[in-house]
Amino acid sequence: MADVAVIGLGPMGAALANALMAKGHATAVWNRTPDKARRFIERGAIGAGTVAEAIALAPVVIVCVPTYATTRELIDTPEARKALRGRVLVQLSTGTPVDANELATWAKDVCGSYLDGAIMAFPAEIGGPPTLILVSGQKHAWEASRPLLDAFGGNLKYLGEKPGAASAFDFALLVTGLGHMLGAAHAASICEAEGIDLQDFTSVASTRNRGQHILEAIMGGTYGNPGASIAVWQKGVQSIQRHARQTGMSTQVPDFISSLLAQAVTAGHGGEHIAALFKMLRKDDA
Numbered sequence: 564m565a566d567v568a569v570i571g572l573g574p575m576g577a578a579l580a581n582a583l584m585a586k587g588h589a590t591a592v593w594n595r596t597p598d599k600a601r602r603f604i605e606r607g608a609i610g611a612g613t614v615a616e617a618i619a620l621a622p623v624v625i626v627c628v629p630t631y632a633t634t635r636e637l638i639d640t641p642e643a644r645k646a647l648r649g650r651v652l653v654q655l656s657t658g659t660p661v662d663a664n665e666l667a668t669w670a671k672d673v674c675g676s677y678l679d680g681a682i683m684a685f686p687a688e689i690g691g692p693p694t695l696i697l698v699s700g701q702k703h704a705w706e707a708s709r710p711l712l713d714a715f716g717g718n719l720k721y722l723g724e725k726p727g728a729a730s731a732f733d734f735a736l737l738v739t740g741l742g743h744m745l746g747a748a749h750a751a752s753i754c755e756a757e758g759i760d761l762q763d764f765t766s767v768a769s770t771r772n773r774g775q776h777i778l779e780a781i782m783g784g785t786y787g788n789p790g791a792s793i794a795v796w797q798k799g800v801q802s803i804q805r806h807a808r809q810t811g812m813s814t815q816v817p818d819f820i821s822s823l824l825a826q827a828v829t830a831g832h833g834g835e836h837i838a839a840l841f842k843m844l845r846k847d848d849a
């Protein structure tokens with residue numbers, strides 16, 4: 564028997580298996596292309612001929628393949644379902660919160676213990692002290708797998724029993740980062756067009772994190788009496804659009820922001836805090 568089975572040895576699955584082995588956990592491996600598994604077996608991992616065999620070898624089964632659909636292809640066979648009974652299934656492939664909820668429902672009948680995770684790191688960062696891994700799902704599944712998951716990084720966070728929480732945090736963090744990144748790309752175009760050294764800009768930009776006060780306003784429901792209303796922001800963005808046109812740079816980023824702000828003004832939020840965009844972006848029936 565092994566302590567853990569890893570199914571999928573792509574760049575990420577291989578990093579996970581390496582981290583587990585480095586911590587001395589007996590690891591069983593399976594990969595569609597056997598060559599990748601062979602490299603682990605040569606270093607002491609236990610090889611499995613099939614997915615069901617890998618599952619049967621360990622109490623905790625980690626899956627790391629491209630999608631939830633691939634995961635289901637691999638584990639929703641009569642042999643694998645039989646082997647999963649009594650096992651803890653840990654899904655570390657990327658998917659949506661809806662995917663996670665669906666797989667958790669399926670796993671409830673098949674194995675009883677399900678944990679869903681989102682890896683907020685590149686393969687080379689697995690095992691590092693600051694590496695953030697988000698997990699959610701049944702508490703007993705978390706408790707059973709925690710000693711193994713600790714191998715993946717120093718910033719392992721359990722987000723509670725909702726299976727979709729890890730994926731929801733993943734997407735929320737990604738979209739926050741993408742907002743910053745899009746803004747930063749356009750900011751660099753502004754600096755370039757105006758002959759400003761990006762080093763000078765970054766020394767000022769790094770002191771301003773604007774995302775946090777949006778979240779605080781949403782949490783407090785404090786949309787009234789803003790320092791700058793959506794209508795004021797709209798005028799600011801219109802100036803940025805004009806500047807982009809004047810200098811011949813792409814207007815795509817300010818156009819996108821401007822269209823959201825214009826929609827908010829039309830919907831009657833013009834006098835509110837920019838955090839009120841949340842009221843437009845949330846689910847229709849929320």
Ligand SMILES: NC(=O)c1ccc[n+]([C@@H]2O[C@H](COP(=O)([O-])OP(=O)(O)OC[C@H]3O[C@@H](n4cnc5c(N)ncnc54)[C@H](OP(=O)(O)O)[C@@H]3O)[C@@H](O)[C@H]2O)c1
Pocket residue numbers: 571572573574575576577594595596599627628629630633636637655656657658682683684685686
């Ligand atoms: N790489 C990253 O930076 C990163 C970061 C965070 C999260 N993730 C997530 O981690 C998961 C794995 O990512 P990855 O980087 O290892 O690369 P990947 O290309 O998503 O996955 C490669 C692995 O999936 C296997 N695979 C693909 N299709 C399959 C199928 N139909 N049946 C069986 N196995 C199949 C591959 O097997 P073969 O070797 O046979 O092709 C290989 O083991 C993904 O969900 C990804 O989003 C990755």
